[in-house]
Amino acid sequence: MILIEDLSLAHGGTPILRDINLTIDRGGIVALVGPNGAGKSSLLSLIARLRPLQTGRVVIDGLPVTTTPGPELARRMAILRQDGVFAGRLTVRELVGLGRFPHSQGRSTPQDRARVEEALAQFGVADLAERFLETLSGGQRQRALVAMTFCQGTDYLLLDEPLNNLDMFHARHLMQSLRRMADEEERTAIIVLHDINQAAAYADRIIAMRDGRVVADGTPQDVLTPDTLAEIFGYRMQVTQIGGKPLVLHHL
C-alpha cells in the first residue's frame, strides 16, 4: 500500500502540488490523468523519492521514503521517467540487466539473467539485445526502458507517460502486460497517461489532477463523465460506451 499524506510542493514560490492525500492499495492499475502542468509527474517523482519532500509524507508498505535505504525501496518500487536515462552505448541487454541492480548490485545470478531474457522477450526487444541504445529509434528505446523497469521485479511500478513514442501495437501490448501483471501477480502500476481512452480501457482507478490538486478519483465509469471531464480538462466532450467501458470522444 502506498500512503500519501498532506503532500505539498512549491517551486520558487509557485505551488505545484497542494495538499495531496491518497491511499493506493496493492494490485491494480491506477491512471494519473490531467492537463499539462497539473503536477502528475511531480507527484510521481515525490513518491519515487527523486525529489526531497517539502511537506507531508509518503509511505510504501510501511516504509517512509525519506528514511528507508535506497536499495530496500528499489526492490519494492521502480520508476520510469520521461527523460531520466542518458545511456548511449549500453546494449539493450546491458540496460535491461541494470534493472536487476537493486537485487544483485551488479553481480548477476543465473536467476537475474533469466529475468532479463524474459523481459527482453516480453517487450519485443530480444532481437535488439546486442544493439547500442544510441542506434535505436525512440520507440525501440522506450520499450527497452520499459523492459528494464519491469525487470526490476517490484510490486509497484511508477510509469511517467510510458506510451510516449510507442506505436499502437506496442502501446496496447504494454497496457495488456500491465493488466496481466496486476491481475496475475497482484502488482501495482501507477501510470501517467495522456490517452484518456487507454485509462478507460485498462485502469481500475483514475486519479485526475488539475492545478496541483486531485479533482476526481474513482473508477473509469465514475470519473469519465462529460461533467467531470469538463472540470478536469476545461472543455466538454462526448462519452459513449463500448464493450462496457467508457470511450471519450475527446478529439471532436
Next chain:
Amino acid sequence: MTEPMPEPVPERMRAEWRKRITLPRVAAAAALVVLVCFSLLIGADTLSPTQLASDPEALELLLTSRLPRTLAALLTGSALAIAGLIMQALVRNRFVEPSTAGTAQSAALGILLMTLVFPAASLGVKMIGATALALLGTSIFMATADRLPVTQPHLVPLFGLVYGGVIGAIVTFVGWQTDLLQFIDIWTNGEFSGVVRGRYEFLWGAGIMVVLSWWIADRLTVLSLGREASIGLGLDYAWTLRLGLLVVSVIAALTVSIVGIIPFVGLVVPNIVSRVIGDNLRASIPWTALSGALLVLGCDIVGRLIRYPYEIPVATVMGVVGALLFLKLMRLRPAHA
C-alpha cells in the same frame, strides 16, 4: 521521435569481436610484452639481454631506472585513462578529462602551495594537499557544469578548458612570484626521465585507484545513467559521485606530482574503447586501463628514440599523437555528442 543513429561499429563486427574476444586479448598481451621489453632495453645506454646476465651495473641500471620508468608509464597511462573515463561518466560528457577540466591544474596548484607553505613536508604529505585541491577544483567544475544547459553539451568541455586555463595561469603566476617556475615545469610538463626507484612507488596508489574503479564499475555504470535513474535503482547517488571524484582526484594528484601533466590520454582512450566495447564499465574498464598503459608507454619509447640519445618529454609526444587521434575521432563521430 529520433531517427536511428548510425552505428559506430557495424553490428556484425561487434558481435564477432565479442565472440573472438580472445584474439584482441592475445594481441594486447603481446603488445604489452613487446613494449615492456623495448622500454627496459632502450635508453641513453642501450642494454642487451646478454649484458644483463653478465654485467651487474647493467642490472643495477635496469632495476633503479628502466624498470621503475616502465612501470611508471604503465601505471600512469592506465590511471589517466581511467580517470578520464570516470570523469566522463560523472559529468555525462564524453569531451572532458582531468587535464582539460581543471583537475590536473588544481592538483598542480595544490602541490605548489604545499611546497610554499610546508617546504619541509614529505612528498606524501604534499600529495595529500594536491589531492585536496584537486577534489575542490573538480567539485567546483562539476557544480558549474551541472548548471550549464543540457541542450548545449559542448559548453561543458569549453568551460572546462577556460577553467583549467585560469587555474593553470594562477599556478604560473604564483610560481613566477615565488621563483619556483622550474618546479612548475616538472609538474605541468609530463615526462618520465626523472622517475626512478624511490619516487615512482607512489604511482602504485594510482594503480590501486584503477582496481578500485573496476570494483565499483557497476555502480559507476548506473551513475552514468543520471541522478534520477540512479536513485530509482537504489544507488546511493551522492556517495558514488564523491567516490568517483575521489578516484579522479587521487589519480590526478599522484600523476601530476610524480610525472607531470600528460594531455589527451583521458580523452582519446576512453572514447576509442567506448566505440568498440560500449559504456558498460564492467566490460570497458580493463580495456581502457590496458590501452592507456600501452599508449603512454609507446609514446614514452617514441620520445626516447626520436632524438636519440636525447629525450623528448612524453607529454610532448602525447600532445602530437593525442591530437591526431582526437581529430580522427571527431571525424568518425556522428553529429550528436
